[in-house]
Amino acid sequence: MKKFISTKTGGIIFLTILALPFLLFSPVADYVDSRYAEPRECTLESVNFSKGGTSSRVGSSKNKIAIETAECGTVVVTGIQGSGDSLLEDIDTLNSYQGEKLTFMFGPLSWNPGNRVAESVTLPD
Numbered sequence: 001m002k003k004f005i006s007t008k009t010g011g012i013i014f015l016t017i018l019a020l021p022f023l024l025f026s027p028v029a030d031y032v033d034s035r036y037a038e039p040r041e042c043t044l045e046s047v048n049f050s051k052g053g054t055s056s057r058v059g060s061s062k063n064k065i066a067i068e069t070a071e072c073g074t075v076v077v078t079g080i081q082g083s084g085d086s087l088l089e090d091i092d093t094l095n096s097y098q099g100e101k102l103t104f105m106f107g108p109l110s111w112n113p114g115n116r117v118a119e120s121v122t123l124p125d
Contacts, residue, residue, distance in 0.1 A: 037105040037119040042069035044102050047094040049087070050076060063087055067094065067102075072116060075104055081120040093123070100124055 050066035065087065067075045080090045094102075104118040 032107060034107060034119055037107045039103050039122075040072065040106055041101045041103055042072035042075065044068075044094065044097050044100060045070060046098065047091050049091060065091055065094065067121070069102075072104065075116050075118050075121075077104070077118045077121045081105075081122050094121075097123060 045068040047068075048066045050064040062078060064076050064078050067077065069075055079085075079087060080093060083090055083093070085093065101124065103122040103124075104116075105120045105122075106116060106118055
């Protein structure tokens with residue numbers, strides 16, 4: 001019997017077909033989350049520095065802020081909306097709002113096992 005595709009080539013094709021949906025989903029999910037984000041208020045309990053890898057985005061290694069909330073569980077953000085401060089300054093600012101409700105903008109695809117990724121967080125007036 002004659003082989004049409006070598007085993008090595010067949011493996012590469014199989015892996016490409018398997019990986020393609022994951023590679024295409026990330027940009028689509030980012031667009032949908034940013035375009036259709038909705039506000040949700042959650043009570044801030046604690047704030048921690050989070051070193052990359054907690055995002056639903058494929059290959060994300062950017063440092064983030066992990067915010068523990070009463071209603072929303074762990075929420076991961078990259079900073080405070082409209083803030084030009086560094087990540088550590090944003091953490092200090094957020095810590096001063098413990099026990100208060102913050103407004104998070106969640107996209108419809110932002111659920112991730114163990115945490116949610118918010119498009120942004122807005123401080124109370």
